[in-house]
Amino acid sequence: MKKKLSRNAKKIDQFLIKFLKRQKSLLVEPMKYGVISGGKKIRSTIIYDTGKIFNVEEKKLLNICAAVECIHSYSLIHDDLPCMDDDIIRRGKPSAHIKFGEASAVLAGNCLLTLAFEIIADKKYLINSSMKNEIIRSLAKCSGHTGIAGGQELDLKFENKKKNINQVIDMQIKKTGKLFSFCLYAVGVIAKRSNKEKFFLSSLGDEIGLLFQLADDFLDKKGSKKLIGKPVKKDSKKGKSTLLSLMGEKKAYSYAYNLKKKILRKLENHGKKANELINTIEFILERQF
């Protein structure tokens, strides 16, 4: 599993370095700092794994992976800002705003967000224009006010407030789930699946994202700084609403266990072709608790 992750990470890093070489600017360095090396690139691995289910060639997925990692990294750079979660360590290194200053971090984040769309609309990316547009539409919805950014707004607004489980699930699905949802949906587009199947993939992605977030909550509570590359127990210190804090450890664990079972059941139809995705989903949990 680690070999698969690092193989994928290397491929995507190389693509991004090449893409960023096309044009120079002062922001290339903080952009690279945010997106290249470090980070497990778990979302990209889920894209490749889903591609295996539908026999999609890897080269048709590379731009999607790179775009997703740009979006993910942009959201981390901005989440770490003093006005957001105010975190000074990310992936074991100083956060972007500590390394480059706040203004450059905001701008580098903006540029990674912008770059994601450029990468998908790229001329050299050999899927047809109508697919590109459908993917861009979905990426925008999953990243903007109805997705990641909307989830982050809720997360901040929920701090030190009493929220119920459904409110927190809604927030986590936006903040984390939607980008996973995009990963599966985009593969569905490239594999020319029906609207019904794409909808199925979307909601499966929401669930995988929620599972990932739950695993992250456990890691924040139990993990070591070394393992996750950032200080632990941040959530409770900041009065963050998490499913773990609301449900307690035992209930949250059984919720995660059932969610995993539900996800695996949904993949049953695809037989052996889904093995890679199943392995990755197992890894998400195994790694964390």
Added chain:
Amino acid sequence: MKKKLSRNAKKIDQFLIKFLKRQKSLLVEPMKYGVISGGKKIRSTIIYDTGKIFNVEEKKLLNICAAVECIHSYSLIHDDLPCMDDDIIRRGKPSAHIKFGEASAVLAGNCLLTLAFEIIADKKYLINSSMKNEIIRSLAKCSGHTGIAGGQELDLKFENKKKNINQVIDMQIKKTGKLFSFCLYAVGVIAKRSNKEKFFLSSLGDEIGLLFQLADDFLDKKGSKKLIGKPVKKDSKKGKSTLLSLMGEKKAYSYAYNLKKKILRKLENHGKKANELINTIEFILERQF
């Protein structure tokens, strides 16, 4: 001219309100605050004016206009942040971070940037997919590290430093020129012009943007707070490098005058069809000095 501007502004505001009604989120309010009402929507007017030259129907330009206003407003919201230019007034109202807090302002800016791409890739937007992709590519390049955001980074890095005229022109073309350049280029795409013509339109846009920036510099020096809706003489207080500060008033005025002449000469070939664009260009200068 004022009638034309307000007619265009109204149309674009209505489109954006309708678009934002599709899905709810907490960020819709700060997004609307940033992009709706207030602002002359001069970039959109330039899009419509350029459309007249090539007989492009206005309905084919509406999404481009709305996207450009989203990008412009996002860049203003972020430029005003404490870590950037630290401005508390914008368009005669409190800046977004004063009104909604810094975190929501950063997120609303991000969401407007994201929305711009969603608006162009929108299913209901009836230009073909390949045009949409070409327009998205250009918008990303003009907004990201090689465009607006890259220009803002240079602007901040240039503060209180000695820079030469070419360095400042390069910065202003990125920061302001590139979005004007996109406006003209996008019309060229929809009007199915040749690559050569699109390149011509692009560089004409750079020049119009530079002229607009020069006019803005004069306004910052000479204008009233009431006229421009934000405090004046900000640039010199912040040690900003502008063409006006480098050249002095007399030289800068003649530079602007010659630039305008150059732009108008380039439009001569188009005869009467370019009258609307010429009027808008005259207005840019007339309004300001």
